[in-house]
Amino acid sequence: MPWVARLQATAARSGADLLVATVLLGWALADVPWPWRPPGHGGAPAAVCGFLALALVQSVPSIWRRRLPGTGLSLALGALALRTALGLHTVSGLAAVAATGYAVGSHGSFARRHLRPLLGGAMAAALAAAVSYQVRMAIGLPGVLLSAGLLAGDAAVSRRFAEEAALEAAQAAERARIARELHDVLAHQLSAITIQAGAVRIVAATGDGRQDAATIDMLGTVERLAREAVVELGQLLGVLRQDGEPAARRPIPCLGEIPALISTACEAGVMAEIAVIGQAHPLPSGVELAAYRIVQEALTNVVKHAPGASARVVLRYLPQVFELSVVNGRAADSSSGRPLQSTARLGLVGMRERARLHGGRVSTTALPDGGFAVHVRLPHGPAGGAA
Template sequence: MMQLTAPVQAQAGSHSGARVESETRAWLRRRPAGVLPDALFAIAIAVFAQINLVFQLDNSTPYGPMPAVAASTLVATAVLALRRVTPLATAVIVAVAIAGPMLVTPLTVTLWGDMLPILVATYSVARHSERARAVIGVAAIVTAVVVVFLRNPESGTVGNLPFVGVPVAVCLVAGRVLRARARSQSDDRARAQQLEAEREEAIGAALAEERARIARELHDIVAHCVSVMVVQAGAAEDLLDRDPQQARAPLQSIQDTGRQAVGELRRMLGLLRGERARLALKPQPGTADLADLVDHMAEIGLPVELTVEGSARPLPPGVDLTVYRIVQEALTNALKHAAPTTAHVVLHYDDQSVRVSVRDTGPTGGSGGAGANRVGHGLIGMHERVGLYGGTLETAAAPGAGFTVTARLPLQAAQR
């Protein structure tokens, strides 16, 4: 009783031939209509084989009992319907159906009932089986051919063997070549799918990194602008009762800062929406904009002194933006947590790195004072920015007064 085995999914490192066979069977199981052409092919061969026997019976007396010849050709041709589902079993059944009765009595050999099933079975087992199973199937076919030549008087001498051996060899080679080609195409598709999956994964990682960067940008922008507006609103409230005319200046600063925040947010959201081509976006701020930042902080109540040491030179864009954001965040923290105070920014260049230090003179208040309050998302964001470029960040609260933020960014790591 012939048993159909379920396809087994190929695992990594398994034999590639077994994988192709599993894929073939899985395809046939998913598409049962794929067996229909083989079934129609087998029926056509079986019909022609029986018709050929009838004509042969009219013209000459066949060897062996006619029912045995008819049964042998019927089995050998009908089993070809399963040539792609179970190619090894098909080859063995064809060999047994043709050579088995020959061991008992010589039977007539026909083109449609014997030779054609042998060629089809040889090609099928070579094309749709792994190497070991193909060898077994072809060995069964060759054994059947030898038995036919030894037992059937019509086969003649051994000199007729090439007329059978050459077509069998051609079918065998054709089957193996087409199988190797299909296996190569399958491997190419697998590699293409793997490369596509790796590309999608890389794109996803890049998108996640970009979203994180934009989130840090939004935090810096919003935190700075909101802190400035809160301080200016408090100053305006103090001046409203004493000198309403002077209250206009902080209120105007609130408006300007609010417009700046809205513009920055619109620009960042435009990047998120992919609107870079439609928006006339100004470049990201950098060390060249520190003087404007210092002037702006002085206008809103935080006197800042900027000192540049070493030979100033263009920095990589990411490092340039990181330096600006660190200074902006440190000054915002000083304005928010240490006012009234002053601040000193030192930007130092050397051959290997750029170092920026921001120190304010405001009260720290010990572990529970303003210095402790500064440890929040701002400092965490600074650590992430500096770590992205292989730099270091140090923060320290001086006893009694003062808080210092120092970042060092190596230039070689940023240029990789």
């Protein structure tokens, strides 16, 4: 379910933020002069409280580093400045600055536009001044780490934007492809309506004269509207089709052609098989087309990302729902296969678009043995209601 996926993603992000804060806190706690330390290394209660406060200030805000990255960076810089002024160890403070700098670079849009150039200029000026070693270490090293964090965060967000743009482009392209294929389905059905309405009108007009003239007029209207709809669909297809793309000439794919997909996958080295559960019967053309394309994409992913693996396609006919699953095992050579979850995302976008168009859904699962499973559910109404 979508809300389950969102909840899992939120939990994963929160867990990562908590882990970062915990690591930074543990690092800072190592600097605390606990009373049980060897003589000369322990501190008074006031000193312990001060060190604890510094540790909390520079680490705990990382829990909210996605929502308040600037606040976390400000507190980390303040804690580092205080450590430097008091002559304390600064390693944990530098780590906090680098971590919060990364958070600002990846989650703070204002900082990516303004803070990084200002910081770079100030850092260059400080280093160029060739002041004392202590000043260079106090200013230059934090600046270098902060800049590194900002750059790393900025690179991460750039990659994320690029991935999102690629997914959106793939989604738009898949929608256009689906629309073109639906044009073929609707054009076929409207053409059949046109022919049948025309035949009935001719028979009615050439009968014994007792037919209702209004009925003949209505049949003529149906025929005319169907012809106009076919023309308009052709115009729509011209808008959706890319420049220079040839018109489709082959019949609309259906479930009866899935065995051919199995044979093609076997020729490519995949040990594929098919199983049918329930009484097979015709489904609406759009549902059959969606199911065919989903199986085609799933088997293509197996060939690309799990060469030599086994694959099983199961078609399940239920009274008002059609279900299918494509389950593949681990690649024959595990070193040659690439992670299906990451590299096949664009194909999964198309599967979900097709299922959603018919009120269905697609679920995917990474199997413990290294395989992958795709499960699809497509409602189609009462059996035998195929268009």
